[in-house]
Amino acid sequence: MTLAIFLTLAVISVITALLMVFAKSPVHSVLYLILTFFTIAGQYVLLNAQFLAVVHIIVYAGAIMVLFLFVLMLLNLNKDTEPQKSAGWKLAGAIAAGSLLVTMVGAMHGSIQIAGAEQSNPQVGLVENLGKVLFTDFVVPFEIAGILFLAAMVGAVLVGKKDLKV
Amino acid sequence: MLEVIRSVPVEYYVYLSSVLFSIGVFGVLTRRNAIVVLMCIELMLNAVNLLLAAFSTYLSDAQGQIMVFFIMVVAAAEAAVGLGILVMIYRNTKSTDISLLDKLRN
Numbered sequence: 001m002t003l004a005i006f007l008t009l010a011v012i013s014v015i016t017a018l019l020m021v022f023a024k025s026p027v028h029s030v031l032y033l034i035l036t037f038f039t040i041a042g043q044y045v046l047l048n049a050q051f052l053a054v055v056h057i058i059v060y061a062g063a064i065m066v067l068f069l070f071v072l073m074l075l076n077l078n079k080d081t082e083p084q085k086s087a088g089w090k091l092a093g094a095i096a097a098g099s100l101l102v103t104m105v106g107a108m109h110g111s112i113q114i115a116g117a118e119q120s121n122p123q124v125g126l127v128e129n130l131g132k133v134l135f136t137d138f139v140v141p142f143e144i145a146g147i148l149f150l151a152a153m154v155g156a157v158l159v160g161k162k163d164l165k166v
Numbered sequence: 167m168l169e170v171i172r173s174v175p176v177e178y179y180v181y182l183s184s185v186l187f188s189i190g191v192f193g194v195l196t197r198r199n200a201i202v203v204l205m206c207i208e209l210m211l212n213a214v215n216l217l218l219a220a221f222s223t224y225l226s227d228a229q230g231q232i233m234v235f236f237i238m239v240v241a242a243a244e245a246a247v248g249l250g251i252l253v254m255i256y257r258n259t260k261s262t263d264i265s266l267l268d269k270l271r272n
Contacts (some may be wrong), residue, residue, distance in 0.1 A: 001169075001173075002172075002173040007260065010178070018211055019201075020193070021193040022205065040215075048223060049219045052234055059237075068204070071201065075262065089195075092195070094192060094196075096192075097190055097191045097195065100191055101184055104187070105180075108177065112177055114224050120171055120225070120226040122168045128232055130228055133228040136241070138232050145236060148240070151243075152242075152246050154249050156241070156250040159254055160250045160254065
């Protein structure tokens with residue numbers, strides 16, 4: 001049953017990711033990518049990483065993709081203004097990405113053995129456990145992430161200003 | 167023990183992540199619209215996130231999931247700044263075609 005859910009989510013995520021890449025209109029690309037993100041959130045639920053699943057939906061589907069949609073509508077891009085690369089470029093990209101896929105799968109195939117998975121602790125992805133780790137072992141990176149956000153916010157506002165007077 | 171560990175081998179997550187990552191690479195290489203290129207980068211980040219979360223669960227180690235959390239932080243900051251730059255490019259060139267941006271002058 002779990003395997004069936006995993007395979008269903010995996011197939012949907014791969015199909016929507018392909019549709020995202022091949023969609024002519026950027027708006028369709030955004031919508032397909034949101035579907036992909038929802039299937040990935042489903043994988044997190046399957047892995048009992050509930051905190052990650054909720055944060056993933058809030059951050060990606062709720063914030064980042066809405067930002068993408070806003071920019072798309074602000075710039076008024078549609079199918080007619082969509083630039084296209086030539087077939088040669090597409091073939092070269094397909095060969096490059098396919099080689100990467102074959103290399104990664106070939107390198108990983110049969111080489112992963114996880115010892116002690118039988119004694120695994122199912123509570124590891126819950127908020128209580130993650131909060132403890134985040135605010136003890138990872139408290140310095142957490143604060144640095146706050147500074148990064150501040151810098152990104154200032155940078156985005158500064159870059160987006162219409163007439164910059166230095 | 168979780169049901170998923172018993173019934174889904176961890177290799178399946180590796181394969182799924184590899185496929186998603188390769189689709190992202192393909193999109194970055196073949197699309198010329200800068201917004202779609204940014205979305206493909208988000209897809210690649212998500213493929214890596216999925217693999218980190220899978221190994222974190224299979225090894226019962228919370229550090230992988232904390233790492234996923236930080237990757238999400240960086241992805242959000244990257245998207246905000248990237249889209250800001252994109253709007254600026256559009257204002258100057260009236261296009262989001264990345265092949266127009268192959269020179270640093272003019």
